[in-house]
Amino acid sequence: MNIVQVNNEIGQIKRVLVHRPGPETQRFPHGEFALAFPLRPTSSGFNLEQAQAEHDALTTALRESGATVIELRDLLGETLAESPCVRRELIDRFLANCRIEGTELAEAATQYLEEAPDNDQFIARLFEGIRYGDTALAETTRYPLAALTHSAFDLDTFLSGPLNTAFFMRDPLSAIGAGVSLNRMYWHDRNREVDILQTIIECHPAFADTPRWFDHGSSFHLEGGDVINLGETTLALGLSSRTESLALDRLCQNLLWGDPRSAITDIYVFEVPQSGNRLHLDAYLSPIDHDTFVVDPALAHGARVYHGRRGRKRETVRIEERTEPLSRILSDAVGGGPVRLLDFGKGGTGRMEFEYGNGAAGILSLAPGNLCVCAENLTANEALSNAGMTLHPVSIQEMTAGFGGPNSLCLPLERESL
Numbered sequence: 001m002n003i004v005q006v007n008n009e010i011g012q013i014k015r016v017l018v019h020r021p022g023p024e025t026q027r028f029p030h031g032e033f034a035l036a037f038p039l040r041p042t043s044s045g046f047n048l049e050q051a052q053a054e055h056d057a058l059t060t061a062l063r064e065s066g067a068t069v070i071e072l073r074d075l076l077g078e079t080l081a082e083s084p085c086v087r088r089e090l091i092d093r094f095l096a097n098c099r100i101e102g103t104e105l106a107e108a109a110t111q112y113l114e115e116a117p118d119n120d121q122f123i124a125r126l127f128e129g130i131r132y133g134d135t136a137l138a139e140t141t142r143y144p145l146a147a148l149t150h151s152a153f154d155l156d157t158f159l160s161g162p163l164n165t166a167f168f169m170r171d172p173l174s175a176i177g178a179g180v181s182l183n184r185m186y187w188h189d190r191n192r193e194v195d196i197l198q199t200i201i202e203c204h205p206a207f208a209d210t211p212r213w214f215d216h217g218s219s220f221h222l223e224g225g226d227v228i229n230l231g232e233t234t235l236a237l238g239l240s241s242r243t244e245s246l247a248l249d250r251l252c253q254n255l256l257w258g259d260p261r262s263a264i265t266d267i268y269v270f271e272v273p274q275s276g277n278r279l280h281l282d283a284y285l286s287p288i289d290h291d292t293f294v295v296d297p298a299l300a301h302g303a304r305v306y307h308g309r310r311g312r313k314r315e316t317v318r319i320e321e322r323t324e325p326l327s328r329i330l331s332d333a334v335g336g337g338p339v340r341l342l343d344f345g346k347g348g349t350g351r352m353e354f355e356y357g358n359g360a361a362g363i364l365s366l367a368p369g370n371l372c373v374c375a376e377n378l379t380a381n382e383a384l385s386n387a388g389m390t391l392h393p394v395s396i397q398e399m400t401a402g403f404g405g406p407n408s409l410c411l412p413l414e415r416e417s418l
Contacts, residue, residue, distance in 0.1 A: 113125055163192060268333055284296040
């Protein structure tokens with residue numbers, strides 16, 4: 001069985017994976033918010049109630065569009081119930097990415113996870129982190145001298161930090177055609193999210209026959225915001241501060257040569273501009289209808305684009321730079337017909353600087369021309385409406401803090417083919 005089928009970014013969403021923010025977002029070492037959310041330097045807290053309300057509005061829009069919404073925790077729970085023996089394997093994989101040094105600390109963290117009384121508690125311990133004080137390291141009878149001399153562990157410090165960004169569901173896993181890419185995250189701690197997803201992909205019966213295009217154990221970084229399905233045989237990839245060229249070389253080789261189940265024949269690689277908190281290709285380019293794209297002007301007028309195809313010799317990939325206008329490149333990518341590129345004006349100052357930085361180009365297509373957008377982007381949304389699009393605005397300010405749009409918060413696992 002394989003429930004994955006995504007060969008475009010605009011077909012009706014039929015199945016989508018999400019993670020609703022939970023108690024893990026409230027766990028800070030000594031209340032030091034910046035240590036738990038380093039990408040929010042101007043914030044001092046995370047309003048969980050508001051974030052959950054935002055997430056509920058997003059999933060309501062998805063369900064109303066006809067999508068089956070799958071919660072990551074539920075999927076992991078089903079996996080553990082189906083194959084109880086995978087818990088031990090997941091513990092080993094997960095703790096290996098926690099950078100816990102030394103036998104005693106590793107054993108204490110392992111014991112804490114192993115002794116979770118049921119799967120719900122086990123999942124909570126993975127997501128909410130492991131403090132020294134949660135483990136047997138807190139028992140003074142084990143370390144009496146350290147306790148007497150007040151040189152024992154700081155019980156509030158984390159051995160394994162909470163997975164407080166797991167609701168950015170698009171980054172760790174990518175769906176490409178009938179397969180998936182288990183990505184290698186730029187921030188090491190986020191690889192624990194991929195560990196969980198790898199366990200699901202390997203052991204849940206719904207993914208039993210799912211090909212894997214990229215190995216999470218790779219040495220090179222690849223994140224899902226830099227993966228955009230343009231068609232059954234065509235893929236766009238971003239070369240960004242979060243995704244390395246070496247990773248893209250490996251992914252291209254795997255898709256073009258590695259597995260006959262891959263239908264990909266053409267891969268377009270875009271050098272992603274780095275502007276403020278826009279990190280991935282999907283913050284600059286979004287397919288929104290059969291012939292229509294939203295394109296940030298910084299990408300349209302400044303990015304270098306490369307075209308990858310099979311080389312003449314087996315296992316080789318031929319890469320050529322494309323110098324035509326972006327409209328011509330995208331036209332070729334989607335079959336040769338005319339395309340329409342929408343932009344919302346230059347983002348140097350003022351209103352559009354805010355909106356581009358607030359996910360204006362990070363649009364989630366629920367179906368062709370039916371778009372889930374950030375409610376606060378008034379100028380961009382007016383332009384989309386004037387272009388004939390149907391909008392489903394949601395506010396996601398607490399969840400994203402400007403690091404992405406609605407597309408960054410969910411991973412479509414199945415879309416209708418075009």
